[in-house]
Amino acid sequence: MQTETLDKRAEGIAATLTDKLLAPVGATLACLEAVFPGITERVTATMDLGAIKTALNADVARSIQGLMDEGTEDSLTTAIGKVKELRGLVAGSTAHTQEEGIKTLAAFEIAYDGQYSKLEVRPGQLGKREVQFTLKRGAENLVLACDEINHAMKGAKNYPTRTDFGVYLSDNKDLPAGTNDIVVQYTPVIRDSGNRERYGEDAETSHTEFLKMLGLELVNNDLHRLATGALRIKEGFPKKSKDIGTTSDEGDLNEGLIVRTAKGVRSGAVRSYARGVSVNGWSVDFAYYMLVVAGASPRN
Amino acid sequence: MESEKKAESEKIIELRATLEKELTALLAHPLVPEEFRKVFEDKKNAN
Numbered sequence: 642m643q644t645e646t647l648d649k650r651a652e653g654i655a656a657t658l659t660d661k662l663l664a665p666v667g668a669t670l671a672c673l674e675a676v677f678p679g680i681t682e683r684v685t686a687t688m689d690l691g692a693i694k695t696a697l698n699a700d701v702a703r704s705i706q707g708l709m710d711e712g713t714e715d716s717l718t719t720a721i722g723k724v725k726e727l728r729g730l731v732a733g734s735t736a737h738t739q740e741e742g743i744k745t746l747a748a749f750e751i752a753y754d755g756q757y758s759k760l761e762v763r764p765g766q767l768g769k770r771e772v773q774f775t776l777k778r779g780a781e782n783l784v785l786a787c788d789e790i791n792h793a794m795k796g797a798k799n800y801p802t803r804t805d806f807g808v809y810l811s812d813n814k815d816l817p818a819g820t821n822d823i824v825v826q827y828t829p830v831i832r833d834s835g836n837r838e839r840y841g842e843d844a845e846t847s848h849t850e851f852l853k854m855l856g857l858e859l860v861n862n863d864l865h866r867l868a869t870g871a872l873r874i875k876e877g878f879p880k881k882s883k884d885i886g887t888t889s890d891e892g893d894l895n896e897g898l899i900v901r902t903a904k905g906v907r908s909g910a911v912r913s914y915a916r917g918v919s920v921n922g923w924s925v926d927f928a929y930y931m932l933v934v935a936g937a938s939p940r941n
Numbered sequence: 942m943e944s945e946k947k948a949e950s951e952k953i954i955e956l957r958a959t960l961e962k963e964l965t966a967l968l969a970h971p972l973v974p975e976e977f978r979k980v981f982e983d984k985k986n987a988n
Contacts, residue, residue: 697973698977699979701977702977702978702980709957712957714949714956717956721956721959721960721963724960724964728963728967731967
């Protein structure tokens with residue numbers, strides 16, 4: 642993971658959360674934090690929330706309120722000056738990155754629109770967590786894709802046990818026509834078939850590592866590339882379960898987007914690397930594209 | 942004397958309106974801390 646790139650992207654994301662998007666900032670950041678650990682810190686640093694909090698404290702508010710209560714021409718003029726100053730501080734906290742933010746947002750919206758319209762991480766049943774995507778494709782292909790993935794997962798060497806991992810359609814009837822929710826459900830601390838913890842000793846680390854396995858590794862935990870790159874691996878998911886997690890799975894190139902698959906020197910992890918953000922045609926099953934990332938970047 | 946008082950009153954009303962507008966815009970910003978916002982909300986509720 643390239644920290645510099647992440648920071649730059651976080652800056653861009655921060656900028657997108659300006660007046661227009663900041664209303665649900667807490668919820669947004671909480672959601673992003675679950676997928677991109679550390680994003681809140683980087684975003685808040687960019688926004689300089691500390692300075693805002695210091696400047697807009699209760700004493701300052703009471704001081705302004707006092708001037709208002711006084712109600713003279715002088716006091717009101719002073720109060721207006723103070724409020725304007727504070728408005729400038731708040732607005733200025735994000736203004737310097739706004740231009741980049743708009744570009745990021747535009748790119749994100751383009752990518753987001755064609756593939757899935759929602760990303761949500763939420764608690765599931767029995768302590769599991771669920772990552773839900775809303776995909777704009779027909780149900781039949783998604784069901785087939787889910788079945789295929791689940792079937793392969795069950796027998797996969799070094800993969801989570803079947804109770805730790807599952808892919809299914811959400812059966813959400815409230816979605817617009819032509820869209821479907823696909824849910825990836827997993828246990829935060831994931832164990833392999835030998836009951837060993839595969840991704841970390843605590844839920845947070847495990848969660849992060851698992852999401853990387855779902856494609857975030859190859860997209861550098863980058864929100865924009867998550868929307869574009871993570872859905873790109875077409876035939877990287879091996880048909881034979883015994884091949885999952887082995888280097889025999891080289892990740893068939895999908896229109897040149899997956900440029901190589903390599904095995905890590907220290908960890909032995911197999912990772913696929915993507916290049917480019919354009920997509921040629923949408924005639925294939927996006928859920929399959931997305932979830933096969935799990936088959937293209939496993940370990941050992 | 943009467944007209945001076947009236948002019949002053951109008952000026953105050955104008956300033957209050959400006960202040961109200963500026964303050965509303967400030968408080969609407971999502972980065973404004975809750976403790977800051979609460980002072981004005983409490984005052985409004987008390988009235």
